[in-house]
Amino acid sequence: MNGVHDMGGMDGFGKVEVEANEPTFHHSWEGRVMAMVRAMGANGGLNIDMQRFSRESIPPAVYLSSSYYKKWFLGLTSTLLDRKLVGADEFAAGHSLHKSAPLPRGTFGVKDVERIKTRGSFQRDVANPPAFKPGDKVRMKNINPPTHTRLPRYVRGHVGTIERINGSHVFPDSFAHGHGENPQWLYTVVFSAAELWGADADPTVKVSVDAFEPYLDRA
Amino acid sequence: MATHEHDHDHDHDHGSELSEMQLRVRALETILTEKGYVDPAALDAIVETYETKIGPRNGARVVAKAWADPAFKKALLDDASKAIGTLGRVGDHLIAVENTPERHNIVVCTLCSCYPWEMLGLPPVWYKAAPYRSRAVKDPRGVLADFGVTLPKETEVRVWDSTAETRFLVLPMRPTGTEGWSEEQLAAIVTRDSMIGTGLPKVLS
Numbered sequence: 279m280n281g282v283h284d285m286g287g288m289d290g291f292g293k294v295e296v297e298a299n300e301p302t303f304h305h306s307w308e309g310r311v312m313a314m315v316r317a318m319g320a321n322g323g324l325n326i327d328m329q330r331f332s333r334e335s336i337p338p339a340v341y342l343s344s345s346y347y348k349k350w351f352l353g354l355t356s357t358l359l360d361r362k363l364v365g366a367d368e369f370a371a372g373h374s375l376h377k378s379a380p381l382p383r384g385t386f387g388v389k390d391v392e393r394i395k396t397r398g399s400f401q402r403d404v405a406n407p408p409a410f411k412p413g414d415k416v417r418m419k420n421i422n423p424p425t426h427t428r429l430p431r432y433v434r435g436h437v438g439t440i441e442r443i444n445g446s447h448v449f450p451d452s453f454a455h456g457h458g459e460n461p462q463w464l465y466t467v468v469f470s471a472a473e474l475w476g477a478d479a480d481p482t483v484k485v486s487v488d489a490f491e492p493y494l495d496r497a
Numbered sequence: 498m499a500t501h502e503h504d505h506d507h508d509h510d511h512g513s514e515l516s517e518m519q520l521r522v523r524a525l526e527t528i529l530t531e532k533g534y535v536d537p538a539a540l541d542a543i544v545e546t547y548e549t550k551i552g553p554r555n556g557a558r559v560v561a562k563a564w565a566d567p568a569f570k571k572a573l574l575d576d577a578s579k580a581i582g583t584l585g586r587v588g589d590h591l592i593a594v595e596n597t598p599e600r601h602n603i604v605v606c607t608l609c610s611c612y613p614w615e616m617l618g619l620p621p622v623w624y625k626a627a628p629y630r631s632r633a634v635k636d637p638r639g640v641l642a643d644f645g646v647t648l649p650k651e652t653e654v655r656v657w658d659s660t661a662e663t664r665f666l667v668l669p670m671r672p673t674g675t676e677g678w679s680e681e682q683l684a685a686i687v688t689r690d691s692m693i694g695t696g697l698p699k700v701l702s
Binding site: 348485487 | 518541543546627628630632634653
């Protein structure tokens, strides 16, 4: 979706402000939100792309004025509702009122914490060989789906060069919407700054994205 | 963009977003616990893990080893997940990118906040915030200036936008004057920002 989350190349947000000696969490509730998001992913209730799409769907003015973990909380809440894991009446009551939905991996317990310290793998085998190889020129498709995509606006329509093949991975555009893993080849595609930002861009700058094969056309 | 609140975590704040958020988050945890989706003790353990066990020291150890051991460095640049897996458990799809006199690497996630948690812990607020996410791909030298970093004019600046489940760790250049140092000594000068590409290893005094 063409949301405000897709920030690459926007102007006007000002300088990067670094907080010295920043704590892991600024409030204890932030840690609880992070932990609930991880736990509801690990128990199979929600997947990472559903959660990303739910944050992207936060209204722009709210997105820009909310702290990071508040966005995670808002996204978690809406995804739990959408996936029918928690009912609106239960949110209103602050308690469980109905039978729970069965989860693929059951209750997330203490024994599961060790497992999530290591990232899961998104590699999935596919039958077809990769369509592109390093050195190939590709044009990023001009697509504007109202659904989840990991093709940022600032590269759409632009020509880059395949630099790496990163295997075949779960396709977020499908997985976010419950349409299965639909694995696709994943490439690192590199662009000159001039290609992305125009002729007066810094000639020493190159930018890459990791792009799935359905985003690419041969150039 | 609102700057982050710096007030402390008090239960008795009144009428603020903070107290409202505490209540809402507590209610959600109650619901998820009652429904049998999560055990609160497991949530405690996750929070503790990221507060005390997983942080930039993990990545610094890897960088120091790469500086000290050419064979490990080669393996790291070839397949970072596999190389780091020889030291301990690490997930897939980690890519190490090497800074050289000719090229400086900088990592961003313009779409959300993708970050190599296993190497660096949870990302700082600035990494997840609009100024960095918007400008890193268009004006990386300007962003570096915000961090007090100036590169030679001719150095290539390579920005890696983390748009998939690949994750990037910058291998900074080993500072001169560190010849013969132990991996422990080397790890101590590897900063978090030097592994994101927005900083350099600590200057030796």
